[in-house]
Amino acid sequence: MPLNSVNTNVGAMVxxxxxxxxxxxxxxxxxxxSTGFRVADAKDDGAAYAVAERVRGEIAATASANEQLGGVKGLLDVTNASLTNVGETLKKLKTIVVKxxxxxxxxxxxxxxxxxxxxxTNNIKAFIxxxxxxxxxxxxxxxxxxANTVVRNGAGVTYSFxxxxxxxxxxxxxxxxxxxxxGSAAAALTTGGAITTAISNTLTQLNNFGSYANFIDSQITYNxxxxxAQEGGLGALVDADLAKESxxxxxxxxxxxxGHPGTVDRQPGAADPAEPVPLTSKAHRVAKPARRGEPSPAGRMPADAFTPAVVAAPASQVIPAAER
Structure with a gap:
């Protein structure tokens, strides 16, 4: 291709x-x-997007498991509250049985x-x-x-109690x-008696259900x-650096x-900076001095304050001396 071509403007193409x-x-x-993501879809980075979607699925599954664990936590907390009140009432009952x-x-x-x-005893039954x-x-x-079974993590692993x-x-x-x-009251207070057995069973179950509740609490905290941690890793993978992007x-x-030469801002009606200013334009007019002793009308300068202005005109507009 020739360096200078009428049909092809290489500079414009570049x-x-x-x-x-x-x-x-x-x-x-x-x-x-606008999205906050460096990888918003598969077109940005297919491999990173696939990893991100997998991690998002794991996070959603773990969150769902935590919701179920929350329900079990409520059930165990209510059970512990019931057994606590049963134990307190049994202590009161024991004092009455002694009498x-x-x-x-x-x-x-x-x-x-x-x-x-x-x-x-009616209270004990109501609490249960x-x-x-x-x-x-x-x-x-x-x-x-x-037997009770609950899902404890996003992988579907269960916990039973x-x-x-x-x-x-x-x-x-x-x-x-x-x-x-x-006589029967005295027998109830002996080892193996009704009162002693009821208190022992209640305390044993308080220990058991307290352990179940601690496990559920620990699992929720871990989840x-x-x-x-998964959110942090996901952010490092797909989040955009907004300071850098801005x-x-x-x-x-x-x-x-x-890249757009025509986008240079200028006031409406203003002349193109690349075009010469005609001699007849207002930019080349010089105020006419007033005569001595004559008051200076508006737009004229006093004669003693007048200093001739030298105006440079483009070479194409200079008038030869022979034509003046």
Whole structure:
């Protein structure tokens, strides 16, 4: 191809290619700033986008598992609250049974203590029956199975814990305390007796359910920490550096504007800086001095203050001396 061609403007082609490249980079930079992602879709970086989507799926699964663990946490907290109240009530019942075991009390006193024992056993039954959460009570002996299973992480791994038949193992043993005589009350206080067994069973289950609750709490905390770590890694992989992108955006905008010669800003009606100014224009007019003794009208300068102005005109507009 000849260096100087009428049909092909090589310089314009190079300029257009450069301008198109700048426009493409500007579009990509604006996309990063508007989305906040360096990799917003597979077109930006297919491999990184695939990894990011996989990690996002893992985060969503772990978050779902934490939601289920939250429900189990509520169930165990209610169960522990129920057993705590049962234990407190059994302590009160034990003090009443000690009085019932005293053979020196009168019949009226015995009746009064038996009435108190009746209300305390009613409390114990109510605490056990009211230990439900979201329609489930793991202290209710009517539950068909005592095994409970919950998903603990995003991979579907489960955690199992057992319920407890508290009505059978705690309440039924002391439910007849309102009719105990001195002898039966004394027997209930011995090792292996009804009161001692009920208290022991309650404390054992408090320990068990407390351990279950601690495991669930620890798993929830770990899942949150894991999701935070995954979010951090995901951000390092696909997030955009907004400070860097903003600086790049300004640079590209300047490059794009420089690639358009016609985009130079000037006031409407102003002459092109590249064009010469005619001698007849207002820019070349010089104020006419006033005559001596004549007042200076508006637009004229005093004669003694007048200094001739030298105006340079383009060579093409200089008038030869022979034609003046």
């Amino acid at each position: 300029a257009l290619q450069s301008l198109n490249k700048t426009a493409d980079e500007l579009t990509a930079t604006q996309k990063r700033i 019932l075991a005293d053979q020196t009390i009168t019949a009226d006193q015995q009746s009064q203590y038996q009435a108190q024992a009746k209300e305390l 029956e009211d230990a439900g959460y979201n329609g489930k009570n793991i202290l209710d002996e009517s539950v068909s199975t005592l 057992n319920g407890y038949s508290a009505l059978t193992n705690v309440f039924n043993g002391v439910s007849a305390a309102n009719s105990w005589t001195a 949150k920490a894991k999701m935070d 600086a790049k955006l300004q640079s590209l905008q300047i490059c794009q504007q420089a």
